[in-house]
Amino acid sequence: MGNLPFSHLPVLLDETLALWPQQEGWYLDCTVGGGGHAAAWLTRCPQARLLAIDRDDEALTAARQRLAEFGDRVEFWHGNFADFEPGDRRFWGIMADLGVSSPQLDRPERGFSFQQDGPLDMRMDRSQPLTAADLVNTWDETDLANLIYRYGEERYSRAIARRLVGHRPFADTQTLAQNIAAAVPPAYRRGRLHPATRTFQALRLAVNQELESLTRWLHRVADWLQPGGTVAAISFHSLEDRLVKHTLRDHPHLTVLTKKPLMASPDEQKSNPRARSAKLRGPVAKLRSHRFSPEPSPISR
Numbered sequence: 001m002g003n004l005p006f007s008h009l010p011v012l013l014d015e016t017l018a019l020w021p022q023q024e025g026w027y028l029d030c031t032v033g034g035g036g037h038a039a040a041w042l043t044r045c046p047q048a049r050l051l052a053i054d055r056d057d058e059a060l061t062a063a064r065q066r067l068a069e070f071g072d073r074v075e076f077w078h079g080n081f082a083d084f085e086p087g088d089r090r091f092w093g094i095m096a097d098l099g100v101s102s103p104q105l106d107r108p109e110r111g112f113s114f115q116q117d118g119p120l121d122m123r124m125d126r127s128q129p130l131t132a133a134d135l136v137n138t139w140d141e142t143d144l145a146n147l148i149y150r151y152g153e154e155r156y157s158r159a160i161a162r163r164l165v166g167h168r169p170f171a172d173t174q175t176l177a178q179n180i181a182a183a184v185p186p187a188y189r190r191g192r193l194h195p196a197t198r199t200f201q202a203l204r205l206a207v208n209q210e211l212e213s214l215t216r217w218l219h220r221v222a223d224w225l226q227p228g229g230t231v232a233a234i235s236f237h238s239l240e241d242r243l244v245k246h247t248l249r250d251h252p253h254l255t256v257l258t259k260k261p262l263m264a265s266p267d268e269q270k271s272n273p274r275a276r277s278a279k280l281r282g283p284v285a286k287l288r289s290h291r292f293s294p295e296p297s298p299i300s301r
């Protein structure tokens, strides 16, 4: 883990927790990270118990330390939230604060950022074999271009893919970023966003199968709720936000409580730049009327 403290400022903290009913029983934080939202909830609702999930072992270690003071009110589960099985347990509040944490971005050895040099890794769960280097160094040009276009919404996807295929193999983040910059027109290089931003987003989403996991989670999560419980999701880019908005809006057992997404206040945006793109969404949803069987059979769905 290096010597850096695991420091992540939770975004939209009060706005998210205000959506959960204060009940005695279980709550589910699907992306516990450093435990910021989780600690605040356990303090605010003394009768609550919380199950904390993360697919990053480093995050889970940090969360265990941070939440130790709450003793057996907290349980942990390491894995992808899309694969979680609740058994008979049902939750009053469920949240997902999507994407990567500040420590994941800030630690060069994790390979998420082009701001510092590191291995081309980008895995949230380091027990999975596939890394960003595998994608960049083995996919054919058309597949890479399509990936960068679809997951990065990058208009120079074809030029970037051509350049990468012509200059690989790549092993580190900065050489990759420099080659992406060299593939785009000079005016684009001088734009507000670093020219590698969108390609890095695309690679990260693909390595971690983030949109596929989110889709599966959105389709399953209503079955994990207590009747009257709420789900909240915080997204950080339009691909996530669209998925959350449409899937929960169309869900037969959920009522969306907020039509417009909640955004961070100007003060929060000033003190935490990550909060600028955060949207707390219509995934803010509530069970309409739901008859629970502990594990609904495929036939009754």
Ligand SMILES: C[S@@+](CC[C@H](N)C(=O)[O-])C[C@H]1O[C@@H](n2cnc3c(N)ncnc32)[C@H](O)[C@@H]1O
Residues within 6 Å of the ligand: 008, 009, 010, 011, 030, 031, 032, 033, 034, 035, 036, 037, 038, 053, 054, 055, 056, 059, 079, 080, 081, 082, 097, 098, 099, 100, 101, 102, 124, 213, 214
């Ligand atoms: C933005 S951080 C969460 C920060 C947390 N709310 C806090 O207050 O410290 C997102 C976390 O979600 C985890 N994560 C992202 N996608 C996941 C998934 N599909 N399953 C489990 N964990 C995931 C990441 O590893 C990361 O630690």
